[in-house]
Amino acid sequence: MPVPRLELRGVSKIYSNGGPPVEVLHDISLAAEPSTITAFLGRSGSGKTTLLNLAGAMDFPTRGEVLIDGRCTRGLSDSELTALRRRRVGFVFQSFQLLPTLTALENVELPMLLARAPNSRAAALDRLRWVGLEDKAASLPYQLSGGMMQRVAIARALVHSPDLVIADEPTGNLDNASGAQVLDLLRQSATRFGATVLLATHSGEAAAIADVRIALRDGRIVGQTPWSAAGPPQP
């Protein structure tokens, strides 16, 4: 039986920053395959971002396991996790998170430079071309529109051809037209590059591009496509 690219088994996450413990995720189990988009829907505080951080090996679950290609993240050292992120994970954020002092091209190139990968400049240019911003290579972030910045962020997430692309509210700060462009690029990430895309969103349009849609409420999965006869759960 083939191993899913990403698998969460009975994952729970509890935070206790000095106060009473808060369970942000409760007993989550799911699997995601290559070339697919999985969308997580839910209101603020439902646990979407925490779930993405666990999936991207940026954090560990309190209980349960996160497996990437069958390998549990908990057993990995910090340097192994870093290596995993470098090779296999790409992140896209709601507020773009471009470094303001780097040009568009340098922002895209950064993950490859951090990984000391060869031909980083050519790969970055290639991805920038793919998102249609080759002519903005030398622009600094403040010279770009929101939509352009998010396209640069997608190019950056894809520059090292990761297996897993994690996008947290990628259209949250964009107008409809820019949002549509970004969603199209994410769709292509899955279809053209074979990436497994995890998408956290509030938006129905964004969720519509997903192959699998999972609804979260208070850290629990409350629905999954195909929806039940009653339709999608109300957030």
Added chain:
Amino acid sequence: MTLFRTLILRPLLRDRLRTGLSILSLALGVAVIIAIQLASEAATGSFRASMQTLGGKVDLEIRANGGVDERFLGKLTGLPLDAEFSPWMETQAVIPGIGSVPVYGVDALGLPSGEAIVSRGLAGRLLTPSAIQATLGARTARFPIGRIDPRPGEFLAFDIADFQQLLNRYGTLDRVDVTLGRDEDPARAERAIRAALPASYLVQASAARTEESRKMLRAFGWNLRMLSYISLLVGAFLIYNTIAISVVRRREEIGTLRALGAGRASVLAIFLAEALVLGLLGAALGLLIGRILAGFCVGMIGDTVNALYTTSRPAPIEVTWAHIWSALLTGSLVSLAAAWGPAREAVAIAPTEAMSRGAHEHRARLRWRRALAWSAGFALLAAALSRIRPVAGYPVGAYVAAMSSVAAAAFATPALVLGAQRVLCPLLGEWVEGSLAARSLEASLARTSVVVAALATAISMMAAVGLMVGSFRETVLVWLDAQLRADLYIRAAAPLGADVYAPIPAKALDAIATTPGIAALDVYRALPITYAGERATLGAGDMEIVRRYGRLRFLPGEDRDAILRSLPGRDRAVVSEPFANKHGISAGDTIALPLGGGTVRLTVAGIYYEYSSSQGYVIVDRATLGKYLPVQPATNVAVYLPRNADPEKVRRVPQRRTAGMGVAISANRDLRRNSMQVFDRTFAITWALEAVAIIVAMLGAANSLLALVLDRRSELALLRYLGASRPQIRAMVLAEAGLLGLFAAILGTVLGFVLSLLLIFVVNKQSFGWTIQFHPSNELLAAAIALVWLVTVAAALYPARVAARQADASTLRQ
């Protein structure tokens, strides 16, 4: 008050480490000033005490160059005045286990002959309370203690007759103190006393002597104080930075407060209050540290005063209310002044503008041209000020020029950082940590510039003082080479001091003069004099021997041979450069020198380079001195040997012959080494001050880097998302520190070079009157800068650790 607690106290308590570092930086700045103030007062304390008479209140003092003839005492006592005349003599003695203490010869009525008066302070340190062993002049003896004097300080006194006998100083007194009766008219008394004495005698209010002392030490004290302000200046940069960071970090709170109706004045008051809290805490801690540092400094300052000015023994360090107020005021004012700029920045935040970090930094980037224009303005001002003549003897223009130079460098920092980035970024190539560090520093230009300016100021001061001391040392070495041409030097085995001229016993002089194998002998007589209200030394030697064997260097354009030939048998003198500069004397001028019972008019034949005393020398031929002060004893002897003679071998003969006569015979090499040791000791305090300034700058670097790291937590976390490892984050922060250190080293070296020129050619010339040849030591400079750079990087180790630890998912907020 609630706002103050919420916005100021709570964040200060939350960031305990950064708050602590800020307070410590300021505390060290204040501590250095207080330490120097306390130590200077203690080091010169006993000197002031020695000015006071044992007899209580004194109205007038009578002095004369060459001593007061004691025969006048009878004449004075016979004057129809309600006045008491007390003879006074003074020298230094060495007490085993205690060191050098002043010894006074006074009119001690009722004290049995041969017994000593000992101050309570000194008596408390003696092992046996009934007697004291002391070396006076050439004699060591044990004296019974006849009386304990209750006055503070440490001194020893004898009846004047015993004193004269012990030191073989008959016929003259160092001074006569005059105490007037209550009903006596001071003006009438002064007129009567002047009429009874030769015109060359000085009759002055006792305060005048204190004024002489003040004048003598003012340049030294002033320069020391100026150096002590460096650390505070560096500390001020760091307070500026702390408040600026505070403003940036609380931009949202400020925006919210303003939106809720807080006025500009309230916001300004909040941040100034923060500065005041830091200032007061820093000052209080500084006072404490300053008191401890003073204990270490007092010995070093005392050594300098002894070597260059006058014999002095440190008094106890006393912290008064004046010191406490001075510390609190200095700390608060400097802190408030430094906070004014950033606090105004906070006020400028409009309610609608939740000021972003970028906005503040973006403005700084836009303003670099304007800052550069300010820099040019300050540089021009510095150039103009450096040409100003001293004001009341103080090199005020030079100091303001130095401050202007520091300001010029500070304003040039943004342009330097941006320029250096342009050069460095391509060089850093694909070293991603280095490139990111460089970009990050550029992104935080305002903050980076302040840290660079603070570090550069500390480095520049170190470089400037290093260049100045190095040049001075080299100049003195060259000068010593010319000055010390004799093979053996002989002096009385009395304590060494700038104004101690102990006589060599006559029989020792005879024993030396008849030593076989000597080519020439220069017997030198030195005595302290007062000229135009300032102290100096009158020296007399055999000018023909000096001409033939010595290599005295005169100012350019003066013919050494002709000058020295013109001295014997004539009322002509050569004067040292500091003396000439202090009194505005040129070659060919005539000086009227009160000497013995008359006033001698000496033509200045030439001005020679001299670095052993800033008080100055007037040198005449021995025959000229003999004409006016016939019984002046020899104080030093220079022995010249034939070429190829072995000084060590020849030395044994006079050593054997003068055994037990209390003379010290040094070979040329030993004297040279001792001179350089004195020189190095003199500047030890300077280096200590520099070290504190550097420590303050390092604390500032650590503090600022920590703030930078805390402020950029989300950016660092993002790098982790993009695949950066913790070692890479650490390397990035260390690279930032390395770049900060590099920028500061570049700016500090340039500024240091400018400041060293100011110190050498303006401050020293105007303060002490000597010409220092510029001898830059590249190795020393390079080593010092490398050290500072390394320590800057070391200061970043903790912030780097914090950065690596904090960069995780939880810190990246969307």
